[in-house]
Amino acid sequence: MSVVIKSESELDVMRQAGRINAEVRALLRAAVRPGVSGLDLDRLAREAIAERDAEPTFIGYAPGGRPPYPGAICFSVNEQLVHGIPTEYKLREGDIVSIDLGVTYRGYVSDAAFTAAVGDVSEEACALMRVTEEALELGIDAARIGNHIGDLSYAIGRHAGSYGIIAEYGGHGVGRRMHEEPHIPNKGRPGTGHKLKTGMVLALEPMFAIGHPATMEEADRWTVRMRDRSLSAHFEETVAITEAGPEVLTRIQ
Numbered sequence: 001m002s003v004v005i006k007s008e009s010e011l012d013v014m015r016q017a018g019r020i021n022a023e024v025r026a027l028l029r030a031a032v033r034p035g036v037s038g039l040d041l042d043r044l045a046r047e048a049i050a051e052r053d054a055e056p057t058f059i060g061y062a063p064g065g066r067p068p069y070p071g072a073i074c075f076s077v078n079e080q081l082v083h084g085i086p087t088e089y090k091l092r093e094g095d096i097v098s099i100d101l102g103v104t105y106r107g108y109v110s111d112a113a114f115t116a117a118v119g120d121v122s123e124e125a126c127a128l129m130r131v132t133e134e135a136l137e138l139g140i141d142a143a144r145i146g147n148h149i150g151d152l153s154y155a156i157g158r159h160a161g162s163y164g165i166i167a168e169y170g171g172h173g174v175g176r177r178m179h180e181e182p183h184i185p186n187k188g189r190p191g192t193g194h195k196l197k198t199g200m201v202l203a204l205e206p207m208f209a210i211g212h213p214a215t216m217e218e219a220d221r222w223t224v225r226m227r228d229r230s231l232s233a234h235f236e237e238t239v240a241i242t243e244a245g246p247e248v249l250t251r252i253q
């Protein structure tokens with residue numbers, strides 16, 4: 001499979017899908033506080049997406065014989081890395097929570113995530129979140145015509161310092177489907193992989209952990225956690241490669 005190049009009119013729809021994603025994420029972020037459950041946030045996301053005439057991309061997603069994903073969001077707490085199924089678990093002061101959101105609008109997908117503090121959190125949790133978010137910014141800044149996928153991976157991975165870089169998951173192309181070519185590892189070598197071209201749309205998603213980078217799946221077949229139960233963080237944006245430079249579609253400009 002090869003990388004899909006979007007036309008200007010497709011990009012326009014993707015901009016709308018991205019804007020809705022940004023609006024709903026802002027509501028989710030504002031709702032994060034002690035006592036709020038994953039299911040509360042999932043309900044909020046469903047309602048806000050429906051009000052905007054869009055659909056939650058993740059519901060029913062079932063790659064490779066997995067049970068269909070039941071949530072509109074992923075809700076991954078502390079040592080949970082990604083793909084956490086929203087449950088009745090209520091956030092507690094000191095937790096960090098990663099919330100991932102896919103929005104489909106007129107057949108096009110936007111995919112973005114953030115990790116947030118619940119009340120006051122430890123300094124080590126703050127540092128992990130800050131560095132992971134900075135790595136995303138560095139990746140975005142490298143998303144320029146003429147660079148290669150390996151340059152993005154390198155920009156992200158070199159910022160990890162002593163944090164574990166998760167190897168099993170990474171970024172990806174996005175468009176009519178949530179996961180398109182190419183896969184974008186969170187570490188790599190400059191000058192390798194596909195060359196970036198106008199009209200490519202990529203979801204960049206650094207994931208770092210305080211401990212060892214090995215992960216495992218929980219019994220629900222979806223939730224991924226760090227094997228050593230160390231804290232992990234995840235930030236993601238959908239980015240279009242344009243003549244004018246990287247355009248982050250999942251942010252309100």
Ligand code: MF3
Nearest residue numbers: 058061069074083100111236
């Ligand atoms: N941003 C996540 C990814 O690219 C979204 C996963 S959605 C789920 O893997 F449906 F698989 F949970």
Ligand code: CO
Nearest residue numbers: 111203205236
């Ligand atoms: Co993604």
